[in-house]
Amino acid sequence: MWSLLQIELYKISKRPRTYIAFIAIAGIVLIIQAAFKADPGYLNILLQNVGDTFEVDKGKVINGYFMCYMILNTLLIQVPILVALVAGDAISGEANMGTLRLLLTKPISRAKIIGVKFFASIIYTVALLVFMAILALFLSMAIFGTNDLLVFRAKDTESQILQIMQDDVMWRYLAAFAYAAVALTVIAALALFLSVFAENSIGPIVATVCIVIVCTIISNLNIPIIDKNVRPWLFTSYLVGWKGFFYIAIDADNVPIKGSMENWPAIRNSLLILLAHIGVLFGGAVWFFKRKDILT
Amino acid sequence: MNVMLQVNDLSKNFNDFQAVKNLSFTVNQGDVYGFLGQNGAGKSTTLRMLLKLIKPTSGEIIFSGTNIIGDDNAMLKQTGAIIERPDVYKYLSAYDNLYIFAKMSGIKTTRKLIMDQLEMVGLADRFDSKAKTYSQGMKQRLGIAIALVHSPKLIILDEPTNGLDPQGIADMRNLILRLSREMGKTVIVSSHLLSEIELVANRMIIIHKGEKIVEGDVATLLDPADTVVEINTTDNETAFLQLQQTQWKERTTKTTKNIRVRTNKNDVPQIINMLSGVGINLLAVQPRHSLEDYFLSLTNNDTHVEPFTN
Numbered sequence: 309m310w311s312l313l314q315i316e317l318y319k320i321s322k323r324p325r326t327y328i329a330f331i332a333i334a335g336i337v338l339i340i341q342a343a344f345k346a347d348p349g350y351l352n353i354l355l356q357n358v359g360d361t362f363e364v365d366k367g368k369v370i371n372g373y374f375m376c377y378m379i380l381n382t383l384l385i386q387v388p389i390l391v392a393l394v395a396g397d398a399i400s401g402e403a404n405m406g407t408l409r410l411l412l413t414k415p416i417s418r419a420k421i422i423g424v425k426f427f428a429s430i431i432y433t434v435a436l437l438v439f440m441a442i443l444a445l446f447l448s449m450a451i452f453g454t455n456d457l458l459v460f461r462a463k464d465t466e467s468q469i470l471q472i473m474q475d476d477v478m479w480r481y482l483a484a485f486a487y488a489a490v491a492l493t494v495i496a497a498l499a500l501f502l503s504v505f506a507e508n509s510i511g512p513i514v515a516t517v518c519i520v521i522v523c524t525i526i527s528n529l530n531i532p533i534i535d536k537n538v539r540p541w542l543f544t545s546y547l548v549g550w551k552g553f554f555y556i557a558i559d560a561d562n563v564p565i566k567g568s569m570e571n572w573p574a575i576r577n578s579l580l581i582l583l584a585h586i587g588v589l590f591g592g593a594v595w596f597f598k599r600k601d602i603l604t
Numbered sequence: 605m606n607v608m609l610q611v612n613d614l615s616k617n618f619n620d621f622q623a624v625k626n627l628s629f630t631v632n633q634g635d636v637y638g639f640l641g642q643n644g645a646g647k648s649t650t651l652r653m654l655l656k657l658i659k660p661t662s663g664e665i666i667f668s669g670t671n672i673i674g675d676d677n678a679m680l681k682q683t684g685a686i687i688e689r690p691d692v693y694k695y696l697s698a699y700d701n702l703y704i705f706a707k708m709s710g711i712k713t714t715r716k717l718i719m720d721q722l723e724m725v726g727l728a729d730r731f732d733s734k735a736k737t738y739s740q741g742m743k744q745r746l747g748i749a750i751a752l753v754h755s756p757k758l759i760i761l762d763e764p765t766n767g768l769d770p771q772g773i774a775d776m777r778n779l780i781l782r783l784s785r786e787m788g789k790t791v792i793v794s795s796h797l798l799s800e801i802e803l804v805a806n807r808m809i810i811i812h813k814g815e816k817i818v819e820g821d822v823a824t825l826l827d828p829a830d831t832v833v834e835i836n837t838t839d840n841e842t843a844f845l846q847l848q849q850t851q852w853k854e855r856t857t858k859t860t861k862n863i864r865v866r867t868n869k870n871d872v873p874q875i876i877n878m879l880s881g882v883g884i885n886l887l888a889v890q891p892r893h894s895l896e897d898y899f900l901s902l903t904n905n906d907t908h909v910e911p912f913t914n
Contacts, residue, residue, distance in 0.1 A: 315704050322695055406691025410750065413655045413685045414708040415677035601618075602657040 312420065316428040320394060329390035329436055336386075337379055337443040341451055344370060372449030373457040373477050377554065379444040384488055384548065388495040388520050390436065395429040395499035396512035398422075399597065403507040403604045412602055422500070422597045426590055429496040430489075437485050437492070445481055459554045470556050476566045484550040487575070490582050491547045495520065497589035498543075504597045507604050520544060543585045549578035606633040608758060608790050609654070614663030616649050616814075623649045625814040626663070631792060631807075633757075636784045638805030638822065639794035640899070646814035647794040648688065651762050654792075655685055667758075681710065684756035686764055690747025694736035698727050698746050701735060702753060709754035721749045741772040748779065759783060761793045765800060773800075780804045798896045802826055810899060818895075826893045828869035834890040835863045835875070843884045850878065862888075 320326050348370055399422065402408035411421065457477045459470040472480065498519065502512035523544035526534060539545050552575040557568035569575065609631040616624040624646045631637045641647045652658040654665060656672075656679075665672050667679040692701045699718055706713045706721075722728045725745035735743065744764070751759060761780070765773045781804060783789040795801050801808050802822060809819040818825065837843045844863050847856045852875070855866040865875060872891050879886060 311707055315707055318700075319693065319696070319704070322693075322700075324695075405694065406689055407693055409652075409655075409657055409687050410685075410691060410705065410747075411708070412657055413680060413683070413687070414705065415680040415710055416708055417677070599659065601659060602652065 309420065309424065312416065312424045313427055313431075316424050317431060320428055320432060323397075325393055325397070326432070329387075329393060330439055332390060333383065333387075333436065333440055334443060336383060337440070337447070340379055340382070341375065341448060344375065345451060368455045369458050370452055371455040371457075372445065372452045373454060373472075373474065373481075375448035375452055376445040376481065377457060377459065379448070380440075380484065380488075380550070383440065383444070384491075384550070385524075387436065387440075387488075387492060388547070389517050391429070391433050391492050391495045392499040392513045392516040392520075394432050395426075395496035396503050396516050397509040398425040398429060398500050399503040400506035400512050401503075401509045403602075404509060406604065408604065409602050418598045419594050422504075422594055426497065426500055426593070429500060430493050433492045433496055434489050437489055441481070441485055457554070459556075461555065470554070470558075471564055472554065472556050473564075473566060476556075480553040483553045487550040487553065487579065490579060490586075491543075491549065494543045494547075494582050494585045494589070497586045497593070501589045501593040501596075504593050504600065540581075543582060546578040546582050549575055549582075552578070607631075608633045608635075608668060609792075610664075610666040611650075611654075612664040612666070614650065614653060614665065615661045616646075616653060616658060617661045623814050624653070624660075627811065627814070627816055629809045629816065629819050631758075631790060633790055634784065634788060635807050636780060636791045636793065636805045638801030638808030639792060639811070640796070640798060640801050640808055641794075641811040642796050645796075645811050647796075647811060648762055649814075650811070651685075651760055651792070651794060652687065654679070654760060655683065655687065656680065657687070679758075681754075682757045683760060684751030684754065684758075685760040685762070686744075686747045686751050687760075687762045688766070690744045690750075692735045692743060692746055692750070695734060697732050697734055698722055698738075698749075699731040701746060702749055705750045706753045711754045717753075721753050724752075725749045740767050741769065741775075744768060744772065744776070752783075757790060759789050759791045761791065763794055763796070765795070777804055798893075798899050802893075810895075825895055828893075830895075831867060831869040831872075831891050831893055832897055833865045833867060833872055833875065834888070834892065835865065835879070835886070836861070836888040837863075837879065838885040838887060842882075843879055846879060846882055846884065847875075 399408065402411060412418065454474050454477075456474050457472040459472065461468040461470060495516065499512055499516040502515050503509070506512045523542045524547075527539055527542050527545040529535075529539075552571060553569060555570040556564045557570045558564055607630055611630070612628050614624055614627045615622065627646070627650060639647050639651065649658060653660045660673060663673075665679070668682075670678055672679040693704070696704070699722065702718050702721060703713055706718065711717075719728060719731065722731050725748055727742060727745055727749065730738070730742070735746065738746065744767075751761075764776050764780075768776060777800075780791055780793060783791055784804075791804075793801070793804060805822050807820065808822050808825065810817040835843065840858065840863055844856065844858045847853065847863065847865065852865050852867055852871075857864050867875070869891055872889065876886060876889060
């Protein structure tokens with residue numbers, strides 16, 4: 309199994325498309341960082357909605373932690389597309405090249421082959437997130453320094469600013485990245501599932517992106533009947549659940565409680581729903597792949 | 605003779621279409637087994653079922669005494685194959701491709717083993733070049749190295765000469781003979797050309813529309829005593845009258861295009877001498893086995909485009 313995984317990772321590493329995601333992430337993060345370094349006035353635009361309600365020390369707001377939070381808010385919506393580039397190619401890319409039939413004439417079970425491909429997709433996803441963490445968090449910390457993290461939040465009809473002490477931030481980022489890894493693994497499982505049925509990579513990649521877009525739109529519709537009956541079942545409703553780690557609980561005197569989360573059960577349930585999606589999609593991929601006639 | 609592969613009543617349906625119908629055949633150890641049929645006859649579907657790429661609808665595939673349907677690896681461990689095109693990872697070198705598939709075949713790989721295999725197929729000097737820079741013939745040779753790297757007992761080659769130039773075809777033919785005679789491998793090779801199979805196989809099967817037409821020893825099926833000689837001369841009328849006065853009288857027919865004599869292949873020089881001796885100029889003499897005629901008649905029955913007549 310380990311040697312198969314090594315082979316799969318080696319193949320992924322040799323494909324130019326693998327690096328598109330890393331280049332795209334690096335480009336976006338560096339542009340945002342450079343823009344803020346050159347013109348911190350942009351913060352005023354961000355603060356204009358809450359500026360009338362809260363007293364904010366603008367000098368302290370922009371720091372490495374804040375930059376990372378803002379970058380994650382921007383990027384984690386786009387990253388599923390980048391994950392689909394590799395996971396959607398896993399089986400269909402082999403079919404397109406004609407190597408699938410060669411691969412399947414080797415004495416390895418189909419379940420093992422698709423399992424290794426899925427595991428390799430997870431490793432790719434984690435590598436992408438680690439890369440993002442290095443650039444968005446650690447590089448931002450190096451450029452902008454560290455301080456307390458201010459999180460701006462629209463809750464119901466009110467705007468809210470949550471202050472997290474700087475010594476209470478790092479674990480939240482680690483947890484948020486771990487959550488994002490699970491959320492993006494759902495995308496990888498979806499792309500892999502679609503990849504089983506296709507004979508070129510474009511189809512599953514585009515289909516994955518379309519499904520994510522459509523489900524995201526449905527998840528954001530504020531129509532009660534959809535909110536109640538559809539939204540809870542859509543994985544896209546939970547993709548941004550990582551933010552929950554930054555919603556700190558507040559005591560009766562309105563003071564944030566260090567090390568706390570406002571709603572851990574909600575985060576836990578979101579994780580369980582995402583894991584269930586992964587199980588169903590990966591299980592489906594294995595089931596269909598084992599029965600697929602290779603005609604290409 | 606030890607039976608290596610026994611196929612019993614193998615069938616495959618794709619929805620309403622039955623691609624393979626109750627096909628049974630036997631491949632003995634050491635055979636070069638020809639799998640002959642026109643395009644769409646069911647050759648590739650059958651070979652893919654042997655390799656577990658396609659799941660049979662019904663039937664048995666018994667390899668070395670074990671029914672391999674449902675068993676994942678028993679036959680694949682001892683089989684090397686090229687199905688249609690020898691597709692490899694184009695963005696990897698020959699060395700990497702061979703290394704990857706050797707690993708996947710479950711053998712211990714060393715640089716020497718990989719380089720020896722590449723040497724055998726004449727790719728050692730280009731081992732580091734990406735496969736996308738290779739010619740079709742080079743890719744075919746790389747495919748062969750991949751198929752052979754784990755020393756399989758059985759080698760399955762589906763239309764291995766497709767897309768090759770004449771030299772490539774000759775090389776492939778020699779390789780098949782070498783695999784059988786020098787290395788003792790059992791080879792199943794498919795083709796839509798009887799002439800290809802005739803040159804390499806000792807046993808063969810002909811399938812048509814998914815059904816077995818005939819199976820047996822090539823030497824028996826292609827017995828030279830059962831040859832049809834097509835003769836074309838400057839004066840077919842006179843040539844036909846001459847043949848009517850010889851021992852071949854009963855076995856000679858005339859068509860609008862040529863004269864056909866059913867005879868032993870060894871008699872062909874005698875016929876040529878006789879016709880030349882009476883001053884008839886020969887334009888073409890084409891000996892063909894009656895099985896080939898039969899095979900071509902199957903093809904002709906399925907002609908999709910009306911013959912061109914001027």
